[in-house]
Amino acid sequence: MIVTTTQSIEGKRITDYRGIVVGEAIMGANVVRDFFAGITDIVGGRSGAYEAKLQDARDTAMRELEHRAAAMGANAVVGVDLDYEVVGDSMLMVSVSGTAVVVD
Secondary structure, eight states, X not given: OEEOSSSXXXXXOEEEEEEEEEEEEEEEOOHHHHHHHHHHHHHOSOOHHHHHHHHHXXXXXXXXXXXXXXXXXXXXXXXXXXXXXXXXXXXXXXXXXXXXXXXX
Protein backbone atom coordinates (compact mmCIF):
# COMPACT_ATOMS: atom_id res chain seq x y z
CA MET A 1 0.00 0.00 0.00
CA ILE A 2 1.45 3.35 -1.05
CA VAL A 3 0.59 6.10 1.46
CA THR A 4 1.62 9.67 0.69
CA THR A 5 0.85 13.24 1.69
CA THR A 6 1.04 14.32 -1.95
CA GLN A 7 -1.96 14.44 -4.30
CA SER A 8 -0.26 12.20 -6.86
CA ILE A 9 2.38 9.48 -6.99
CA GLU A 10 5.30 10.01 -9.34
CA GLY A 11 5.39 7.34 -12.02
CA LYS A 12 1.88 6.10 -11.16
CA ARG A 13 -1.46 6.97 -12.70
CA ILE A 14 -4.59 7.19 -10.56
CA THR A 15 -7.25 5.14 -12.33
CA ASP A 16 -10.02 5.23 -9.72
CA TYR A 17 -10.95 7.22 -6.64
CA ARG A 18 -12.55 5.02 -3.96
CA GLY A 19 -13.34 7.72 -1.40
CA ILE A 20 -12.17 9.28 1.83
CA VAL A 21 -10.57 6.92 4.29
CA VAL A 22 -9.76 7.54 7.96
CA GLY A 23 -7.80 5.77 10.66
CA GLU A 24 -7.95 6.73 14.34
CA ALA A 25 -6.24 5.66 17.51
CA ILE A 26 -6.94 6.82 21.05
CA MET A 27 -4.30 5.85 23.57
CA GLY A 28 -4.23 6.35 27.31
CA ALA A 29 -1.14 7.05 29.36
CA ASN A 30 -0.70 5.51 32.79
CA VAL A 31 -0.10 7.35 36.06
CA VAL A 32 3.58 6.32 36.43
CA ARG A 33 4.38 7.48 32.89
CA ASP A 34 2.52 10.76 33.56
CA PHE A 35 4.52 11.29 36.77
CA PHE A 36 7.91 10.77 35.12
CA ALA A 37 6.90 12.84 32.10
CA GLY A 38 5.97 15.64 34.51
CA ILE A 39 9.43 15.46 36.07
CA THR A 40 11.00 15.58 32.61
CA ASP A 41 8.91 18.66 31.82
CA ILE A 42 10.12 20.37 35.01
CA VAL A 43 13.85 19.66 34.56
CA GLY A 44 13.77 19.92 30.76
CA GLY A 45 14.45 17.40 28.08
CA ARG A 46 12.34 15.07 26.02
CA SER A 47 9.72 12.70 27.36
CA GLY A 48 10.64 9.31 25.92
CA ALA A 49 7.54 7.71 27.43
CA TYR A 50 5.18 10.08 25.64
CA GLU A 51 7.17 9.95 22.42
CA ALA A 52 6.84 6.15 22.42
CA LYS A 53 3.10 6.40 23.11
CA LEU A 54 2.70 8.94 20.31
CA GLN A 55 4.58 6.67 17.88
CA ASP A 56 2.38 3.73 18.89
CA ALA A 57 -0.80 5.75 18.31
CA ARG A 58 0.45 7.01 14.94
CA ASP A 59 1.39 3.48 13.80
CA THR A 60 -2.01 2.14 14.89
CA ALA A 61 -3.89 4.90 13.04
CA MET A 62 -1.81 4.35 9.88
CA ARG A 63 -2.44 0.57 9.95
CA GLU A 64 -6.16 1.22 10.34
CA LEU A 65 -6.10 3.68 7.41
CA GLU A 66 -4.35 1.12 5.18
CA HIS A 67 -6.73 -1.67 6.24
CA ARG A 68 -9.80 0.44 5.46
CA ALA A 69 -8.36 1.55 2.10
CA ALA A 70 -7.64 -2.06 1.15
CA ALA A 71 -11.22 -3.02 2.13
CA MET A 72 -12.40 -0.37 -0.38
CA GLY A 73 -10.31 -2.00 -3.11
CA ALA A 74 -7.61 0.69 -3.11
CA ASN A 75 -3.88 0.08 -3.42
CA ALA A 76 -2.80 3.60 -2.40
CA VAL A 77 -3.87 6.56 -0.27
CA VAL A 78 -3.05 10.10 -1.38
CA GLY A 79 -3.38 13.48 0.32
CA VAL A 80 -2.76 12.01 3.77
CA ASP A 81 -3.11 14.36 6.76
CA LEU A 82 -2.26 13.54 10.39
CA ASP A 83 -4.01 15.27 13.29
CA TYR A 84 -3.25 15.05 17.00
CA GLU A 85 -5.60 15.87 19.87
CA VAL A 86 -5.61 15.45 23.64
CA VAL A 87 -8.84 13.88 24.88
CA GLY A 88 -9.65 14.28 28.57
CA ASP A 89 -6.74 14.44 31.00
CA SER A 90 -4.44 11.76 29.62
CA MET A 91 -5.81 10.36 26.38
CA LEU A 92 -4.08 11.00 23.06
CA MET A 93 -5.95 10.77 19.76
CA VAL A 94 -4.24 10.48 16.40
CA SER A 95 -6.40 10.75 13.30
CA VAL A 96 -5.10 10.04 9.79
CA SER A 97 -7.19 10.77 6.69
CA GLY A 98 -6.70 10.69 2.96
CA THR A 99 -8.22 9.61 -0.35
CA ALA A 100 -8.20 5.90 -1.19
CA VAL A 101 -7.25 5.39 -4.84
CA VAL A 102 -6.30 2.71 -7.34
CA VAL A 103 -3.03 3.30 -9.17
CA ASP A 104 -1.30 1.39 -11.93
